[in-house]
Every structure is written in C-alpha cells, then in structure tokens.
Amino acid sequence: MNDDQPFLSEDELALQAQVKLLRLEHSDLDASIEALSHMPIPDQLLIARLKRKKLLLRDEIVKIESRILPDIIA
Numbered sequence: 001m002n003d004d005q006p007f008l009s010e011d012e013l014a015l016q017a018q019v020k021l022l023r024l025e026h027s028d029l030d031a032s033i034e035a036l037s038h039m040p041i042p043d044q045l046l047i048a049r050l051k052r053k054k055l056l057l058r059d060e061i062v063k064i065e066s067r068i069l070p071d072i073i074a
Contacts, residue, residue, distance in 0.1 A: 015068050022061050029054040 008016070033050050036042055 012068055015064050019061055019064050019068070022057050022064070026054055026057045026061065029057065 029050050033047055033054070036047050036050070
C-alpha cells in the first residue's frame with residue numbers, strides 16, 4: 001500500500017475515477033472550444049453550447065470532489 005495517500009474506500013476510489021474521466025472530458029471540451037474559436041468563421045452557437053457543457057462538467061467535478069473530501073471545521 002502507498003504510504004503517501006490515506007486508505008480510500010472502494011466508493012472513494014470509484015468517485016476519483018469518475019472525477020478523472022470528467023476532467024478528461026472537460027479538457028477535451030476546452031481543446032474543442034479553442035480549435036473552434038480559431039476557425040475562419042467560428043460557430044458561436046456551438047461554442048456557447050460547449051462552454052455550457054464545460055461549466056456543467058466543472059460543477060459535477062466540484063460536487064464529486066466535495067463528497068470525497070468532506071469539509072473540515074478548523
């Protein structure tokens with residue numbers, strides 16, 4: 001077992017895997033938006049839709065991460 005990370009339950013590992021996939025999708029959307037914005041005539045409607053989807057993914061990532069790392073009262 002790796003001493004660098006605390007013990008994680010199967011649920012937490014599954015959530016981390018889900019976050020990893022969502023981050024990859026978020027990154028792919030970012031690359032797509034960047035590529036579309038450099039087109040001679042960018043499709044602004046498509047770019048707006050991809051940006052909305054990217055924001056939804058970010059919200060989902062934050063929601064899952066908050067389940068993995070609960071708030072610590074200082």
